[in-house]
Amino acid sequence: MSERIYFDNAATTSLDPKVLEAMMPFLTEKFGNPSSIYSYGRETRLAIEMARKSVAKIINAHPAEIFFTSGGTESSNTAIFSAVRDLGCTHIITSPIEHHATLHTVEYLKNRGEANLSYVQLLPNGHIDMEDLEHLLAASEEKTLVTLMHANNEIGNITDILAVGELCKLYNAIFHSDTVQTIGHFPFDLRNTPVHFITGAGHKFHGPKGTGLLYVNENVKIHPLIHGGGQERNMRAGTENIYGIVGFAKALEIATAEYEQESALIKSIKLYMMEQLKKKIKGVSFNGDPLGRCLYTVLSVSFPKTEKSEMILFNMDIHNICASGGSACTSGADQGSHVIRAINNNPNQVTVRFSFSKYNTKEEVDTVVEKLKELI
Numbered sequence: 001m002s003e004r005i006y007f008d009n010a011a012t013t014s015l016d017p018k019v020l021e022a023m024m025p026f027l028t029e030k031f032g033n034p035s036s037i038y039s040y041g042r043e044t045r046l047a048i049e050m051a052r053k054s055v056a057k058i059i060n061a062h063p064a065e066i067f068f069t070s071g072g073t074e075s076s077n078t079a080i081f082s083a084v085r086d087l088g089c090t091h092i093i094t095s096p097i098e099h100h101a102t103l104h105t106v107e108y109l110k111n112r113g114e115a116n117l118s119y120v121q122l123l124p125n126g127h128i129d130m131e132d133l134e135h136l137l138a139a140s141e142e143k144t145l146v147t148l149m150h151a152n153n154e155i156g157n158i159t160d161i162l163a164v165g166e167l168c169k170l171y172n173a174i175f176h177s178d179t180v181q182t183i184g185h186f187p188f189d190l191r192n193t194p195v196h197f198i199t200g201a202g203h204k205f206h207g208p209k210g211t212g213l214l215y216v217n218e219n220v221k222i223h224p225l226i227h228g229g230g231q232e233r234n235m236r237a238g239t240e241n242i243y244g245i246v247g248f249a250k251a252l253e254i255a256t257a258e259y260e261q262e263s264a265l266i267k268s269i270k271l272y273m274m275e276q277l278k279k280k281i282k283g284v285s286f287n288g289d290p291l292g293r294c295l296y297t298v299l300s301v302s303f304p305k306t307e308k309s310e311m312i313l314f315n316m317d318i319h320n321i322c323a324s325g326g327s328a329c330t331s332g333a334d335q336g337s338h339v340i341r342a343i344n345n346n347p348n349q350v351t352v353r354f355s356f357s358k359y360n361t362k363e364e365v366d367t368v369v370e371k372l373k374e375l376i
Contacts, residue, residue: 003320004320004321004322005320005321005322005364005367005368006322006357006359006360007321007322007323007354007355007356007360007364007368008322008323008324008353008354008355009297009355009356009357009360010153010154010181010204010295010297010298010324010353010355011324011355012203012204012209013203013204013205013206013207013357014206014357014359015206015207015208015247016206016207016250016251016254018250018254019206019207019208019247019250019251019254020247022246022247022250023208023243023244023246023247023250026044026047026242026243026246027243030043030044030047030242031044032044033239034048034231034239034240034242035229035230035231035239044240044242047242047245047246048068048240048242048245048246049063050249051068051245051246051248051249052066052068052249054249054252054253055213055248055249055252058188058252058253058256059183059188059189059190059215060188060189060190060191060192061190061191061215062218064218064233065190065215065216065217065218066213066214066215067213067214067215067216067232067233067235067236068211068212068213068214068232068236068240068241068244068245068248069211069212069213069214069236070210070211070212070241071201071202071203071209071210071211071212072099072101072178072180072199072200072201072204072212073101073212074212074214074225075197075199075200075201075212075213075214076099076101076102076105076147076176076178076199077101077105077225078214078222078225079147079176079196079197079199079214079216080092080102080105080106080109080145080147080176081105081109081225082197082216082220082222082223082225083145083147083174083176083196083197084109084114084115084145085114085223086221086222086223087143087145087174087220087222088143089115089142089143089144089145089173089174090114090115090116090142090143091115091116091117091118091140091142091143091144091145092106092109092110092115092116092117092118092144092145092146092147093118093119093120093133093136093137093140093144093145093146093147093148093173094106094117094118094119094120094146094147094148095119095120095122095128095148095149096119096122096338096342097122097126097149097152097154097155097338097339097342097343098147098148098149098178099149099153099178099180101178102147102149102178103338106147115145116142118136118140120132120133120136120148122342122343124343125157125288125289125292125343126152126155126157126287126288126289126339126342126343127157127159127289127293128148128159128164130160130163130164130167133146133164133167134167137167137168137170137171137173138171140171140173143172143173143174144171144173144174145173145174145175145176146164146167146168146173146174146175146176147175147176147177147178148161148164148175148177148178149177149178149179149180149181150177150178150179150181150182150198151179151181151182151294151295151298152181152288152339153180153181153298154287154298154300154326154337154339154340154353155287155288155289155294155298155300155339155340155343155353156181156288156289156290156294156295156297156298156299156300157288157289157293157294158182158293158294158295159177159293160293161175161177161179161193161195162193162194164177165193165194165195166194168194169194174196174197174220175194175195175196175197176195176196176197176198176199177195177197177198177199178198178199179198179199179200180199180200180201180204181204181295181297181298182295183198183199183200183201183204183205183213183252184200184202184204184205184206184207184251184252184255184256185204185205185255185259185263185295185296185297186259186263187256187259190215190217195215195217196216196217196219196220197214197215197216197217197220198213198214198215199212199213199214199215200212200213200215200248201213202244202247202248202251202252205251205252205255206251206254206255206357206358207247207248207250207251207252208243208244208247208248208251210241210244211241211244211245211247211248212248213248216235222235224236224237226238258358262358263296265358266296266297266356266357266358266360267296268362269356269360269361269362269365270290270296270297270298270299270356272362272365273299273354273365273368273369274286274290274291274299276365276366276369277301277369277372280369280370280372280373281303281369281372281373281376282304283303283304284301284302284303284304285301285302285349286299286300286301286302287300287301287302287340287343287344287351288300288343297355297356297357298353298354298355298356299353299354299355299356300326300340300351300352300353301351301352301353301354302344302346302349302350302351303349303350303351303352303372303376304348304349304350304376305347305348305349305350306376308375308376309350309375309376310350311375312350312352312372312375312376313325313352315375316352316368316371316372316375319371321367321368321371323352323353323354323355324352324353324355325337325351325352325353326339326340326351326352326353337351354368
């Protein structure tokens, strides 16, 4: 059996050993409830607040703007529900290629009659059509929420959130950005970014699963999504996930410290794979804007559809290669990808997303490309 090759880091990443080390004390002897008044509780409360300060400093926000959640999905749900129910937004502008945590939430609100919904047009390369966004904002007579992801999880395209934020400011709209694929992968400066809500998930940058971040701009007043105790400054009831929060902060610290060298390394692996695929497999193409404004971690590849290539993910799995699908076609349980359908609705292609981390190598790329050559 060959060694497993893991090229699905946009789905989840492995836990950095240094992160596990930081979490261990809170999984063992430091188990006090942060809401308790004795010293056992106080040390865990302190750990949470230190984590909050650390995260706030890294993304240049105020600690009071940082809320720890169970992940990106909860954070996006909280932001979108709050914008509609607390901030009075009755019109939502989003894109057809958002993550389902956003799309299903806005569809739910529309179906309940709580908000009207508009979808901004996309350019052929999958980027947001900024002119169409401005047109939608200018035509909107209701208070509007704009919810657009910073980077797409399937094709990797990056949206200029500064430009979107400035447009939202101009038209007095609320702006939420799903930044799950970019927090821990790019530097953030939230003091100088016109955004009301952003989201993060620890497991996308070698932190633990089940940990997330919701940034709420200090000028925004919202109500909790989860009711009960007074945790997270009365914003999220329930005993805190202490070891998760500590792990989230540690993973973000490591990602930030190693950003320069790691992003360069990962980008070189991505570019190398593009080059090798073009060289060795006929008719291969890439989705989105892979050499432009794009994640350095994600490569969305379309192969010509044949009987062999239709089984490509299955066959890669048999050969111990982990990657994810994303074809426009619908077959049985596989609903296909709404993202690929929106930008490249070509039924004669099979799409695979490869996503990389600091633990990948060019040797792995060679192995995968050779295997793909055989399989196709």
